[in-house]
Amino acid sequence: MFGKKKMGLILSGVLSLSLLAGCGNGGNAATATGEAKDTKAGAATGTTEISLYTGGSLNVKELWETLIKDFEAKNDHVKVKLVYLPAGTGGASTLDRLIAAKKSGQTDTDIDLYEGSLDDITKGVGEKLWETVDTAKVPNLANVDETYLKQVNNQAIPYRASSVVLAYNSAKVATPPKTADELYTWIRQHPGKFAYNDPSTGGSGSSFVNTVIYNFLPPEAMNSDDPANMKKWDQGFSLLKELGPSMYQKGVYPKKNQGTLDILASEEVDMVPAWSDMALEQLAKGLLPDTVKLTQIDPAFTGGPSYLMVPSLSSKKEATQEFLNFVLTPEAQTVVINKMYGYPGIKWSLMPSELQEKFNSVSSGYRSFNSGELQQEIYKRWQSEVAGG
Amino acid sequence: MSSSSKRGMLGLALVIPSFLILLVVVIIPILYAVKESLIDQHGTGYGLANYIRLFTEPAMRKNIIYTINVTLVSTALTLVISYALAIYLRFGKGFVVKWIGRLYFVPMFVPGVIATYAIITMYGNHGWAARLLLPLGIETIPRIIYDYKGLVLANLWFNIPFATMLLSSALASIPNAVVESARDAGASTLQLFGRFILPLSYKTMWVAVTFIFMGIMGSFTAPFLIGANSPQVLGVAMQQVFSSYQETHTASAMAVFMFLLCSFMGYFYIRTMVNDADAS
Numbered sequence: 245m246f247g248k249k250k251m252g253l254i255l256s257g258v259l260s261l262s263l264l265a266g267c268g269n270g271g272n273a274a275t276a277t278g279e280a281k282d283t284k285a286g287a288a289t290g291t292t293e294i295s296l297y298t299g300g301s302l303n304v305k306e307l308w309e310t311l312i313k314d315f316e317a318k319n320d321h322v323k324v325k326l327v328y329l330p331a332g333t334g335g336a337s338t339l340d341r342l343i344a345a346k347k348s349g350q351t352d353t354d355i356d357l358y359e360g361s362l363d364d365i366t367k368g369v370g371e372k373l374w375e376t377v378d379t380a381k382v383p384n385l386a387n388v389d390e391t392y393l394k395q396v397n398n399q400a401i402p403y404r405a406s407s408v409v410l411a412y413n414s415a416k417v418a419t420p421p422k423t424a425d426e427l428y429t430w431i432r433q434h435p436g437k438f439a440y441n442d443p444s445t446g447g448s449g450s451s452f453v454n455t456v457i458y459n460f461l462p463p464e465a466m467n468s469d470d471p472a473n474m475k476k477w478d479q480g481f482s483l484l485k486e487l488g489p490s491m492y493q494k495g496v497y498p499k500k501n502q503g504t505l506d507i508l509a510s511e512e513v514d515m516v517p518a519w520s521d522m523a524l525e526q527l528a529k530g531l532l533p534d535t536v537k538l539t540q541i542d543p544a545f546t547g548g549p550s551y552l553m554v555p556s557l558s559s560k561k562e563a564t565q566e567f568l569n570f571v572l573t574p575e576a577q578t579v580v581i582n583k584m585y586g587y588p589g590i591k592w593s594l595m596p597s598e599l600q601e602k603f604n605s606v607s608s609g610y611r612s613f614n615s616g617e618l619q620q621e622i623y624k625r626w627q628s629e630v631a632g633g
Numbered sequence: 634m635s636s637s638s639k640r641g642m643l644g645l646a647l648v649i650p651s652f653l654i655l656l657v658v659v660i661i662p663i664l665y666a667v668k669e670s671l672i673d674q675h676g677t678g679y680g681l682a683n684y685i686r687l688f689t690e691p692a693m694r695k696n697i698i699y700t701i702n703v704t705l706v707s708t709a710l711t712l713v714i715s716y717a718l719a720i721y722l723r724f725g726k727g728f729v730v731k732w733i734g735r736l737y738f739v740p741m742f743v744p745g746v747i748a749t750y751a752i753i754t755m756y757g758n759h760g761w762a763a764r765l766l767l768p769l770g771i772e773t774i775p776r777i778i779y780d781y782k783g784l785v786l787a788n789l790w791f792n793i794p795f796a797t798m799l800l801s802s803a804l805a806s807i808p809n810a811v812v813e814s815a816r817d818a819g820a821s822t823l824q825l826f827g828r829f830i831l832p833l834s835y836k837t838m839w840v841a842v843t844f845i846f847m848g849i850m851g852s853f854t855a856p857f858l859i860g861a862n863s864p865q866v867l868g869v870a871m872q873q874v875f876s877s878y879q880e881t882h883t884a885s886a887m888a889v890f891m892f893l894l895c896s897f898m899g900y901f902y903i904r905t906m907v908n909d910a911d912a913s
Contacts, residue, residue: 442862444877493758496779497862510759620878627873628692632863 292563294356295325297338300550302330303525304359307583314579315570322563339364342555346371356558357567360551362614365400368553374399375554381565384572387590392549395612400551403571403589404580406521407540407547407610408451411505415535416514423542424459428483430515431490437514439492439504442631444623446501451546452517453626454613456480459543466546469616477625484630497631509533517545520606524585538606547610549589663892670885683886692863699864701894703781704849707788711845712838714789715796720830722797723804724812738794745791745854752787753778753859778859784866787855792848796841803837804830836909843902847895867891 298308305328312324329338338358345353358364368374376398379385385393385401392402410427412420416437421427431438441449457480458466465473488495492513498504504516505523509532518538526532552571554564570576574595577588581599588595592607600607615622671679687693722734740748755761756777763774777783807830815825831838853868860869867887875884 444873493776493779495862498779499857507758510757512758623873623877627863628690632692632695 291321291323292560293323293325294558294560294563294567295327295354296357296359296567297327297329297355298359299329299338300359303584304328305330307580310579310583311571311576314576315567318570319566322566324567339367342368342373342557343371345557346373350557352559353555353557355555356560356564358553358555360400360553362396362548362551362612365396365551365553366616369397369399373553373555373557375556375558375561377401377554377565377568381561382568382572384569384590387572387574387594389591396551400553401568401572401589402549403552404577404584405547405549405587405589405610406519406585407587407606408448408517408545409520409523409538409540409606410515410545411508411518411523411532411536411538412515413508413511413533413535414537416511420515420537420539421541424455427541428487431487434514435490436492436494438490438516439496439498439507439513440517441501441504442497442499443626445499446503448501448504448517448519448522449497450619450623451613453484453622454615454619455543455545455611456484457622458613463611466611466613466615469614469618471618473615474618474621477622481625481629484626485633488630488633495631505532508536520547520587521585524606528585540606540609544610546613548612548614550586663889666885666888666892669882670889672882674880674882683883684890686883687886687890693870695864696867696870697890700850700867703784703788703866704846707785707792707849708842708845710785711789711792711796712842715793715800715841716838718793718797719800719804720826722801723807737797740790741794741798746858748790749787749855749858752783752790752855756783756786779861781861783859784856787859788849788852791852791855792845796845799837799841800834803834807833836905839902839905843898846898850891850895 296308296312298304305326308326308328312326316323338355339360342353342355342358365374377385377400378398382401388402396402410420414420417430421430440452443450443453454466457477460479461473461476465476491497492507498507501519501522504513505518505526507513508516508518509526511533520538523532523536523538527534527536552568554561554568558564572590574588574590577590577595578599580586580588581595581603587603587607592600592603670683671681673680673682687697718733718737722730722737743751753760756774757763758776758778760778766774775782777786811829811833812825815829820828851868852866853872856866857869857872860866865873867890871884871887871891874880874887
């Protein structure tokens, strides 16, 4: 109810502003009528409304609600409708809808902006589903690190990111491992004090597993779905098997990303791989004891951005670009950090210096990993060899 | 048209709506699952490949044996405990009985996820149980969570109240006169149970066993959160095959297999009911 009331206030504000604009512009009669007509039309239809489709956890929804409110407070002619599909309920169907619309030759959909993963982008590329974004249309795109844009051929905007890091209890671990090999040595020397979650149930566990396996392969293999790479997994898997008995309770792998954070909080283990945004949020809320610290190892764990895509079938691209331009401003990105504890989508150097300092321990970067369908083969082999072995 | 065939038509017409609902929400999905399960994982054609995989892959076979083991042990334990509890509540007297009678079904109102987390915080490695035993000098408690024991414990927690409730209502319908006259005739407690109480509550016992068995067979939340990583119960393994590996056809085969296990139980249940109806 409150939201509606507020919306009404904003709308009436827009209306009166546009009326004022119409009145004040009396110098040139011809343009004045033209402009008055435009604003009148805008006011009557309630300005341009774009819809943003997003999924993920509740924090994603809260982030967008805040960003949209900030955006609408500054903009009087674009309204953003948020369509939130909680994780696991229909994110995939949005993409299916877009593909179906394209295939059936429709010229317009009501999906003007779609938040998704690298996977979604690749699925849509073949169908020419996404509009190419460039600085001519979205000037603030210049704030984004070019390498991340090139990775997706400018088909999407990486607007926020997070990565997997090591979360450790500094009261028990004085000097955390700095490299992957140091980490494995630490695990062997402290049996039962390290845990990673079942990789098929959460990204932090699968990042640990992928890192162990692909550290034995050339770096370019991390972003290849070539099945030939499967033959090179043996070394990684035998290392995982060898580490098994040194893991929490001699080889218990809790479920989901939260499963390992829970036993870190109850001090059953001293070190776990965790998503930077999850760990930082729980530290801020006091769900993790403040002795827990985060660090990145070398070579880094995997991580990655969340992307915004503009469907090429959208008919309201200009309004959407205006909103995108706002999302890439340092103000909006500050909201991303404060609300989501994520990394900004734009360059760190453009962010306020106190935020740069605060995120110093985790912002040293991440590697991206995308092996397509091979990921499922990793899960299967892990289940039978590491969990069942 | 004769009046009897008219009545027959009416009967049929009355049955049709419920049959249609059954057809749409139960029978067609089952047939669809059977069809899906017969399609080869690579989508090349029909065959038994998914079922062969189910019974030849060592990990999957371990999962099946584990599921059947957990289900049978949990069902048997639940039945024994609930029966004892129900008899105690029916024939016992006094303050304790009254309070147990008021409280035993409380776990039924606790949602599964919350109960599962309660079990984790209670019996976990650094849980309440461990902390309470620490002053007594007991430093390590056996591993309950992420283990077979924890799973059986969770199953007991979820099923004892329901089974006890069913059995209590059956025992309540046994007249006191029967029990008292048998006692007067010199029947021992064991005889009393074997000759009177068990036969009189036998049918309800089958209802309880059927529901416990099916409930445990298809359970997911507790095994997912407190079960071991391997072997897994079929419900968890099926979810993994379906959404992590995206092998929908194999998942269908697992679903059909679970359905067969449950219908085996259902067969015994229905046979008992039919025999009973014939006898009376």
